[in-house]
Amino acid sequence: MDVFDRGAGPGLPPLAALAVSCALLTGCQSGPPPPSPIATEMYVHFEAIRDAREAAVMGDLGALRAAAMAVRERGDVAGLPEGAGPRLADLRGRARAIEESQSLEEALRLAPVLVVDCGSCHQASGVDLGQRFARRTIPEGEGIDRHAQRLGWSVNRLWEGLLGPSEPAWSVGVDALPDGRSFGPEVIEAVGDRDRVLMDRDRFDGLTARARSAEDWDQRALVLGEILQVCAGCHIR
Ligand code: HEC
Numbered sequence: 019m020d021v022f023d024r025g026a027g028p029g030l031p032p033l034a035a036l037a038v039s040c041a042l043l044t045g046c047q048s049g050p051p052p053p054s055p056i057a058t059e060m061y062v063h064f065e066a067i068r069d070a071r072e073a074a075v076m077g078d079l080g081a082l083r084a085a086a087m088a089v090r091e092r093g094d095v096a097g098l099p100e101g102a103g104p105r106l107a108d109l110r111g112r113a114r115a116i117e118e119s120q121s122l123e124e125a126l127r128l129a130p131v132l133v134v135d136c137g138s139c140h141q142a143s144g145v146d147l148g149q150r151f152a153r154r155t156i157p158e159g160e161g162i163d164r165h166a167q168r169l170g171w172s173v174n175r176l177w178e179g180l181l182g183p184s185e186p187a188w189s190v191g192v193d194a195l196p197d198g199r200s201f202g203p204e205v206i207e208a209v210g211d212r213d214r215v216l217m218d219r220d221r222f223d224g225l226t227a228r229a230r231s232a233e234d235w236d237q238r239a240l241v242l243g244e245i246l247q248v249c250a251g252c253h254i255r
């Protein structure tokens with residue numbers, strides 16, 4: 019499921035689009051069956067949660083609040099499994115807390131918890147989204163591109179881990195967390211503050227270790243929230 023990396027591969031088919039084009043055609047006898055109403059609704063959720071991730075990494079509180087609002091404002095999803103209703107209510111409550119958060123720090127702490135809310139309903143509903151995430155290799159490269167590709171990629175996998183929930187996605191995301199080369203000379207030059215870059219680089223040693231040893235999704239969400247603080251903190255410097 020590559021759609022988490024914007025622009026990369028078809029991955030998860032654009033289900034909402036599929037449903038619409040099918041409705042416009044007469045009959046729709048050929049091609050794959052239309053997605054279920056839940057799946058269509060979920061795809062919209064999925065886009066909002068992806069927007070939230072991008073906003074979090076860049077430290078854009080306004081965009082993060084807007085993405086949370088998009089999650090909260092979705093209509094009731096018909097046909098959800100038994101017992102899913104309260105989980106949808108939890109999700110909306112969390113989204114509202116992000117919309118109302120008083121600081122970027124608070125919103126960044128809550129954003130991964132929102133994704134855990136998604137994941138816990140999947141788990142409770144017996145939906146294994148983890149099966150849908152493609153296996154892939156950590157991108158390599160040089161300079162700022164390497165920084166952007168590898169670190170962005172890493173956070174995407176961690177986010178998928180919480181959403182699935184998916185152990186393999188989480189663990190490959192941890193493997194791709196920043197190493198020494200992610201904060202090389204080009205990043206230092208772009209930031210224009212060597213000490214800051216080296217300090218942030220060192221913070222990742224501890225964060226990576228905690229991300230690796232965190233045992234449940236709640237703990238992992240907590241660590242991801244702290245990782246996002248470091249990403250966002252430097253991007254909005
Ligand atoms: C109340 C329970 C519940 C919550 C909360 C929930 N989901 Fe789902 N999700 C489901 C169920 C059930 C399915 C399986 C739907 C199907 O296959 O028809 C699903 C499937 C999905 C799918 C796969 C759709 C497909 O292609 O089959 C995606 C993507 C998804 N959810 C994203 C999310 C995101 C993102 C959130 C949080 C913003 C979220 N979900 C919150 C119950 C939930």
Ligand code: HEC
Nearest residue numbers: 075165166169170173205208209214215218248249252253
């Ligand atoms: C010490 C500073 C610093 C830290 C920490 C940092 N970045 Fe960056 N990042 C940069 C710089 C510099 C750029 C180049 C653009 C700019 O100046 O903001 C950049 C760009 C990016 C881009 C490309 C953005 C775009 O618009 O093309 C992505 C993606 C990215 N970083 C991801 C991350 C992630 C994910 C983290 C946290 C795991 C992170 N960065 C942590 C300094 C940092």
